[in-house]
Amino acid sequence: MTTPVDPDGGSARERILAAAEELFAARGFDATPTSRIAERAGVPKGLVHYYFTRKPDLLGALVERLPRERVDRAAVIVPGDVTQSLCRLVAMLDEMLAASATLSHLLWREADTHPAVRDALHERFDRLVEVIRDVVVGAREGDERGVETVALLLASAVSYRHSVTRHAGDESAARAEMTRELRFLADALDAGVS
Amino acid sequence: MTTPVDPDGGSARERILAAAEELFAARGFDATPTSRIAERAGVPKGLVHYYFTRKPDLLGALVERLPRERVDRAAVIVPGDVTQSLCRLVAMLDEMLAASATLSHLLWREADTHPAVRDALHERFDRLVEVIRDVVVGAREGDERGVETVALLLASAVSYRHSVTRHAGDESAARAEMTRELRFLADALDAGVS
Amino acid sequence: MTTPVDPDGGSARERILAAAEELFAARGFDATPTSRIAERAGVPKGLVHYYFTRKPDLLGALVERLPRERVDRAAVIVPGDVTQSLCRLVAMLDEMLAASATLSHLLWREADTHPAVRDALHERFDRLVEVIRDVVVGAREGDERGVETVALLLASAVSYRHSVTRHAGDESAARAEMTRELRFLADALDAGVS
Amino acid sequence: MTTPVDPDGGSARERILAAAEELFAARGFDATPTSRIAERAGVPKGLVHYYFTRKPDLLGALVERLPRERVDRAAVIVPGDVTQSLCRLVAMLDEMLAASATLSHLLWREADTHPAVRDALHERFDRLVEVIRDVVVGAREGDERGVETVALLLASAVSYRHSVTRHAGDESAARAEMTRELRFLADALDAGVS
DNA sequence: TATGAATGAGGTTTCATTCAT
DNA sequence: AATGAATGAAACCTCATTCAT
Numbered sequence: 001m002t003t004p005v006d007p008d009g010g011s012a013r014e015r016i017l018a019a020a021e022e023l024f025a026a027r028g029f030d031a032t033p034t035s036r037i038a039e040r041a042g043v044p045k046g047l048v049h050y051y052f053t054r055k056p057d058l059l060g061a062l063v064e065r066l067p068r069e070r071v072d073r074a075a076v077i078v079p080g081d082v083t084q085s086l087c088r089l090v091a092m093l094d095e096m097l098a099a100s101a102t103l104s105h106l107l108w109r110e111a112d113t114h115p116a117v118r119d120a121l122h123e124r125f126d127r128l129v130e131v132i133r134d135v136v137v138g139a140r141e142g143d144e145r146g147v148e149t150v151a152l153l154l155a156s157a158v159s160y161r162h163s164v165t166r167h168a169g170d171e172s173a174a175r176a177e178m179t180r181e182l183r184f185l186a187d188a189l190d191a192g193v194s
Numbered sequence: 195m196t197t198p199v200d201p202d203g204g205s206a207r208e209r210i211l212a213a214a215e216e217l218f219a220a221r222g223f224d225a226t227p228t229s230r231i232a233e234r235a236g237v238p239k240g241l242v243h244y245y246f247t248r249k250p251d252l253l254g255a256l257v258e259r260l261p262r263e264r265v266d267r268a269a270v271i272v273p274g275d276v277t278q279s280l281c282r283l284v285a286m287l288d289e290m291l292a293a294s295a296t297l298s299h300l301l302w303r304e305a306d307t308h309p310a311v312r313d314a315l316h317e318r319f320d321r322l323v324e325v326i327r328d329v330v331v332g333a334r335e336g337d338e339r340g341v342e343t344v345a346l347l348l349a350s351a352v353s354y355r356h357s358v359t360r361h362a363g364d365e366s367a368a369r370a371e372m373t374r375e376l377r378f379l380a381d382a383l384d385a386g387v388s
Numbered sequence: 389m390t391t392p393v394d395p396d397g398g399s400a401r402e403r404i405l406a407a408a409e410e411l412f413a414a415r416g417f418d419a420t421p422t423s424r425i426a427e428r429a430g431v432p433k434g435l436v437h438y439y440f441t442r443k444p445d446l447l448g449a450l451v452e453r454l455p456r457e458r459v460d461r462a463a464v465i466v467p468g469d470v471t472q473s474l475c476r477l478v479a480m481l482d483e484m485l486a487a488s489a490t491l492s493h494l495l496w497r498e499a500d501t502h503p504a505v506r507d508a509l510h511e512r513f514d515r516l517v518e519v520i521r522d523v524v525v526g527a528r529e530g531d532e533r534g535v536e537t538v539a540l541l542l543a544s545a546v547s548y549r550h551s552v553t554r555h556a557g558d559e560s561a562a563r564a565e566m567t568r569e570l571r572f573l574a575d576a577l578d579a580g581v582s
Numbered sequence: 583m584t585t586p587v588d589p590d591g592g593s594a595r596e597r598i599l600a601a602a603e604e605l606f607a608a609r610g611f612d613a614t615p616t617s618r619i620a621e622r623a624g625v626p627k628g629l630v631h632y633y634f635t636r637k638p639d640l641l642g643a644l645v646e647r648l649p650r651e652r653v654d655r656a657a658v659i660v661p662g663d664v665t666q667s668l669c670r671l672v673a674m675l676d677e678m679l680a681a682s683a684t685l686s687h688l689l690w691r692e693a694d695t696h697p698a699v700r701d702a703l704h705e706r707f708d709r710l711v712e713v714i715r716d717v718v719v720g721a722r723e724g725d726e727r728g729v730e731t732v733a734l735l736l737a738s739a740v741s742y743r744h745s746v747t748r749h750a751g752d753e754s755a756a757r758a759e760m761t762r763e764l765r766f767l768a769d770a771l772d773a774g775v776s
Numbered sequence: 777t778a779t780g781a782a783t784g785a786g787g788t789t790t791c792a793t794t795c796a797t
Numbered sequence: 798a799a800t801g802a803a804t805g806a807a808a809c810c811t812c813a814t815t816c817a818t
Contacts, residue, residue, distance in 0.1 A: 028223075193378060194378070249808095544743070568731050626803075
């Protein structure tokens with residue numbers, strides 16, 4: 001009934017994780033039976049508990065798979081042009097985050113009840129603030145005034161959108177808005193606001 | 195085991211809703227048995243289903259209870275001072291939202307799987323953007339340049355923080371950050387950024 | 389949702405019985421909640437148990453309502469013509485039984501588990517055999533040979549059809565068959581078979 | 583409390599079906615908890631739903647088990663002697679039906695509410711009419727006059743008795759009656775009635 | 777006389793987990 | 798290493814029945 005995960009998509013263990021990711025994101029952790037995960041992964045029911053003794057272990061393994069996005073600052077920064085730098089950063093982040101969209105959405109949902117998940121999420125937000133700050137400071141060649149505030153604002157906006165993407169509809173409109181916002185912030189910095 | 199809701203806190207129906215709100219927010223909808231809701235509300239198990247035939251009906255009733263925050267624009271706007279106006283607005287919103295903090299956090303979590311919840315949340319975000327815009331334009335006495343962007347940025351920041359409040363720790367620090375951010379945005383507008 | 393029994397159709401007590409009859413016949417005794425009976429009768433839930441303390445009391449009252457069909461032998465018998473006599477008898481029985489079709493069907497179903505119902509049903513079968521015998525003997529002016537057997541055969545056929553009417557489809561075809569059968573039996577008697 | 587089904591009586595699945603058959607026949611489908619079926623079969627409660635996801639699936643499986651009685655016409659027909667042929671047929675049917683007496687009684691009860699059951703029952707009735715017709719025509723060496731009527735009458739009588747056996751008492755008396763009836767019908771045919 | 781809120785026992789069903797193979 | 802039959806705790810929900818009004 002459910003479209004199975006590509007049967008040749010890696011090892012059984014891998015397929016189980018992929019199935020869990022999709023189903024957890026779609027219906028939530030508690031509402032997803034391990035039996036359905038097995039079914040969707042195309043493996044026997046026993047195998048799920050063979051690899052992941054308890055159900056929460058699946059979440060743990062999923063967190064491990066969160067890509068540690070390493071942004072190459074140098075590749076993004078356009079010296080003297082904050083707007084352009086942020087545009088390139090956001091584009092790169094979008095790409096990275098899109099690759100793990102369902103995963104991060106699901107983690108978002110389960111952050112409350114699973115501390116390991118919550119920590120991973122906070123860590124990611126902090127990394128996000130940091131990279132934005134680095135890029136802004138880099139583009140402004142050392143001027144740090146106002147940068148912290150802008151980083152937080154932008155990180156909030158990116159995170160908010162990312163976490164809500166699932167519900168929202170028009171993606172290109174969202175991207176246009178995002179561009180307007182970061183240009184606004186960049187212009188503000190250029191105007192000396194802090 | 196669980197601390198029961200104040201037994202004199204209104205009708206049985208009311209106590210059931212209060213208990214559901216707390217428990218859903220704490221552990222999630224699916225992880226909360228109706229029996230525990232009854233226990234916490236200090237009512238017999240059957241009464242929960244007497245008032246709310248199916249479990250999701252509890253969510254529905256909870257959404258009904260979301261306060262329709264009506265912000266009196268005139269009471270907030272300080273003509274000519276966007277920063278001050280936004281400060282007062284955010285303070286008022288904080289107060290309003292704090293009253294329904296657990297409720298909105300829980301709705302946030304369940305938005306994916308319960309369309310009624312999702313719609314209520316989107317509606318609330320839209321109202322948030324609108325009131326911010328009104329206040330900014332009011333304070334700037336009609337100047338609308340840049341206002342939409344600022345409204346979206348600020349609404350994102352408010353929503354993000356509000357939805358994550360539960361995980362985060364230091365509330366006063368969060369408030370200070372928020373103040374810095376809205377001042378930044380106000381200054382940017384004053385500097386003519388758009 | 390359910391089409392209510394005619395609200396002016398007699399007293400509340402009467403309407404409750406009518407609703408119970410329909411619902412019991414349609415879905416069975418155990419599968420029919422008293423609340424649905426109340427709903428269909430257009431009376432408050434408490435009233436059902438006010439009139440009929442326990443649910444099985446409804447069945448008891450329904451059995452009471454079984455019409456004690458009194459067949460006037462003289463009005464049916466055509467002296468010397470068994471076939472015609474039986475035709476008239478069956479027609480009369482059909483009419484009588486049709487009036488209580490749903491009721492007797494439901495009793496049929498519940499006969500196993502409710503002794504009072506079972507007894508009422510056996511009693512009715514015996515009365516059926518008796519009246520057939522009387523009519524046949526009356527028509528044959530005293531000749532009793534073979535009559536008992538014919539009475540049993542015909543009573544079985546009538547009962548079988550009547551109890552199955554609910555499932556079967558074509559009623560007029562059933563009637564035609566029945567006519568053929570009783571003519572066969574009458575002819576057999578005329579031919580001296582016993 | 584309930585006498586358990588013979589614990590060595592086949593597989594667990596088999597024992598569950600046997601227990602369900604007995605209990606459904608005794609108290610009806612709706613009045614029999616699956617928990618009691620498990621108890622009687624001597625298996626844990628969960629196993630019932632492991633094999634039969636929903637309760638009605640038990641009925642479905644029971645219908646599957648209805649023996650498709652294949653009557654060997656040649657072994658029954660006594661050429662030229664309709665009475666004797668029918669006697670042998672009825673004896674054989676009695677034996678066959680006795681083996682599934684409780685089962686068919688229960689199906690009879692539940693025919694209204696479970697279409698699959700109803701269909702199985704109608705099918706069985708049609709097979710019954712057919713085999714009677716074949717036997718009568720076979721014994722009369724091709725003479726088909728009156729045979730359809732006799733077949734229907736006899737099938738009704740057999741079915742009626744079979745379905746009511748549960749309530750009735752004296753089985754040997756019932757058999758004697760049946761013999762008298764089929765002799766009557768056979769004689770009628772011999773006498774040229776149609 | 778009539779009502780409907782309230783109760784709690786008990787029904788069906790789901791599911792994580794175990795374990796013999 | 799892999800399997801799937803088996804288990805039983807516990808979830809959701811229904812409903813006859815009671816009772817204060």
